[in-house]
Amino acid sequence: MSRARGTGxxxxxxxxxxxxxxxxxxxxxxxxxxxxxxxxxxNRVVTVWKGFxxxxxxxxxxxxxxxxxxxxxxxxxxxxxxxxxxxxxxLAVGLIRMVRAGRTFAWSLIMAPLIIPEIVFAIxxxxxxxxxxxxxxxxxxxLAHVAFCIPFALLPIRARLRSIDLSIYEAAADLGANEWPIxxxxxxxxxxxxxxxxxxxxxxxxxxxxxxxxxLAGPGGTTLPVYIFSMIRNAITPGVNAVSTLxxxxxxxxxxxxxxxxxxxRY
Amino acid sequence: MASTTATQPRKHGRAGQGSWxxxxxxxxFLIALVLGPLIIIVIYSFLSRAKLGVGVKWIFTTQPYVExxxxxxxxxxxxxxxxxxxILFNSALYSLVTAVVCLVLSIPIAIWIATxxxxxxxxxVFLVTIPFWTSLLIRTYxxxxxxxxxxxxxxxxxxxxxxxxxxxxxxxPFATSVGLVYAFLPFMILPIYAxxxxxxxxxxxxxxxxxxxxxxxxxRIVLPAVRPGVIAGMILVFIPALGSYLAPELLGGGxxxxxxxVIAAQFGASRNxxxxxxxxxxxxxxxxxALVVFAVVNRRATKGGTRQELESFL
Numbered sequence: 001m002s003r004a005r006g007t008g009x010x011x012x013x014x015x016x017x018x019x020x021x022x023x024x025x026x027x028x029x030x031x032x033x034x035x036x037x038x039x040x041x042x043n044r045v046v047t048v049w050k051g052f053x054x055x056x057x058x059x060x061x062x063x064x065x066x067x068x069x070x071x072x073x074x075x076x077x078x079x080x081x082x083x084x085x086x087x088x089x090x091l092a093v094g095l096i097r098m099v100r101a102g103r104t105f106a107w108s109l110i111m112a113p114l115i116i117p118e119i120v121f122a123i124x125x126x127x128x129x130x131x132x133x134x135x136x137x138x139x140x141x142x143l144a145h146v147a148f149c150i151p152f153a154l155l156p157i158r159a160r161l162r163s164i165d166l167s168i169y170e171a172a173a174d175l176g177a178n179e180w181p182i183x184x185x186x187x188x189x190x191x192x193x194x195x196x197x198x199x200x201x202x203x204x205x206x207x208x209x210x211x212x213x214x215x216l217a218g219p220g221g222t223t224l225p226v227y228i229f230s231m232i233r234n235a236i237t238p239g240v241n242a243v244s245t246l247x248x249x250x251x252x253x254x255x256x257x258x259x260x261x262x263x264x265x266r267y
Numbered sequence: 268m269a270s271t272t273a274t275q276p277r278k279h280g281r282a283g284q285g286s287w288x289x290x291x292x293x294x295x296f297l298i299a300l301v302l303g304p305l306i307i308i309v310i311y312s313f314l315s316r317a318k319l320g321v322g323v324k325w326i327f328t329t330q331p332y333v334e335x336x337x338x339x340x341x342x343x344x345x346x347x348x349x350x351x352x353x354i355l356f357n358s359a360l361y362s363l364v365t366a367v368v369c370l371v372l373s374i375p376i377a378i379w380i381a382t383x384x385x386x387x388x389x390x391x392v393f394l395v396t397i398p399f400w401t402s403l404l405i406r407t408y409x410x411x412x413x414x415x416x417x418x419x420x421x422x423x424x425x426x427x428x429x430x431x432x433x434x435x436x437x438x439x440p441f442a443t444s445v446g447l448v449y450a451f452l453p454f455m456i457l458p459i460y461a462x463x464x465x466x467x468x469x470x471x472x473x474x475x476x477x478x479x480x481x482x483x484x485x486x487r488i489v490l491p492a493v494r495p496g497v498i499a500g501m502i503l504v505f506i507p508a509l510g511s512y513l514a515p516e517l518l519g520g521g522x523x524x525x526x527x528x529v530i531a532a533q534f535g536a537s538r539n540x541x542x543x544x545x546x547x548x549x550x551x552x553x554x555x556x557a558l559v560v561f562a563v564v565n566r567r568a569t570k571g572g573t574r575q576e577l578e579s580f581l
Contacts, residue, residue: 027449028394084293087293093290110297120510225404250479
């Protein structure tokens with residue numbers, strides 16, 4: 001209690017910080033509110049309000065191109081999630097047992113896609129695939145997504161792995177269990193919350209990606225964000241807001257799911 | 268396995284903990300799809316342009332790098348042309364402004380969240396994280412709605428009769444900058460928060476008790492404590508922002524191209540892959556330089572590493 005009171009005291013010492021924080025939160029959320037709000041606008045001109053309607057949702061949901069783009073997005077995201085979680089689980093287990101140099105190398109490879117500008121990866125992967133004759137499209141996008149989904153899948157799994165009490169392995173080994181049974185019966189079940197959280201994060205990252213998909217789409221691989229981009233380029237109607245709202249909703253549901261699973265983790 | 272046990276604080280080598288072989292498929296995959304693209308870009312930047320523009324011709328040349336500095340007239344005369352250097356410089360400037368604005372906004376909010384009661388903090392951090400997990404395309408599009416001539420800002424200003432004509436905000440460098448700050452803000456708040464959260468704010472109170480002013484406490488006690496977070500945030504904002512494509516494309520309206528837009532054009536309409544690759548190599552060089560600078564600052568300024576802060580957004 002005294003600690004809570006103590007931190008309460010210090011906040012009074014920077015009173016302007018509270019106001020700035022509220023402004024920053026507004027800055028983060030107001031733009032999204034406008035996207036959602038104008039998706040119900042009966043006017044074709046997005047920002048001139050005419051009346052409330054669900055028509056744009058009906059139009060968007062029955063649009064064949066959008067349905068195809070959504071299916072492409074889901075195919076990419078599902079397969080990329082499964083592949084990245086599989087590889088990330090292996091990496092999480094393997095990293096702990098690597099020698100220092102190997103770990104540093106592996107770690108740089110894992111984190112590189114988060115730091116190096118995405119445009120470089122996008123055109124680099126395009127050049128690589130054209131060079132080794134991997135056809136552009138859904139499969140090409142999936143492979144590229146796995147590379148930058150791995151870090152997002154890995155970190156919750158690794159956090160979970162680190163929290164496992166090592167004496168559990170000793171107990172299992174003392175009772176005569178071997179390597180694989182211990183992994184399958186003990187490590188894997190304990191890792192599950194981390195794996196599920198990692199999978200959800202990898203799924204959103206893949207689903208929301210624009211730039212890499214844009215370069216690797218080819219003629220048949222248009223994903224939902226790539227389609228939305230072309231909509232924005234052609235004509236901005238509340239229809240764009242309606243698809244965007246649906247995509248926002250999917251992201252929000254998934255990230256909330258991941259948050260609830262890992263909630264116990266201290267930030 | 269005895270040696271690993273000796274060098275590491277945690278116990279290793281027990282049955283059930285797996286072996287480094289488990290990481291091998293992942294490492295091979297990442298070598299192919301992370302290292303591979305980077306290597307091919309460097310190779311392509313020294314090759315000739317293909318006839319039809321798609322791909323390259325396997326003839327060694329330094330022409331793409333010459334094109335960075337010189338323009339060639341039809342008669343083959345080379346004159347110094349700073350167009351692309353200017354765009355590179357502008358991109359770095361945009362990224363720097365983005366990082367600094369994010370920093371100024373993030374320090375108050377990070378410290379504010381860190382001084383809330385523990386049960387609030389997780390929820391507030393989650394609120395900061397949500398925008399990061401939503402599509403960047405949609406978050407950029409949102410600013411088209413807000414900044415356009417009959418958007419809410421102009422509508423509000425006209426309604427209050429502060430202006431009679433709408434202010435042109437969309438398709439300006441201002442719009443690009445707002446889009447960039449909006450895109451990268453969570454990447455600055457979260458690492459700084461990760462540092463602030465570990466800071467014992469009773470130390471700040473002790474400083475007050477000893478007669479320090481508010482500004483002194485902030486400058487001498489709190490800011491040094493969050494420095495690892497600031498460095499991690501600068502890395503996570505400045506470098507990725509350098510390659511931003513969407514904000515300048517959708518909000519800058521072609522007037523404020525950044526390097527990513529020029530690179531994309533070389534792989535699209537302009538059909539000059541080697542030159543696009545050379546521009547990407549320049550981006551990689553700036554990335555390396557920035558990482559070296561941050562590493563040096565980091566070593567000087569912080570005792571520990573910044574890894575915890577770098578991972579804070581997960």
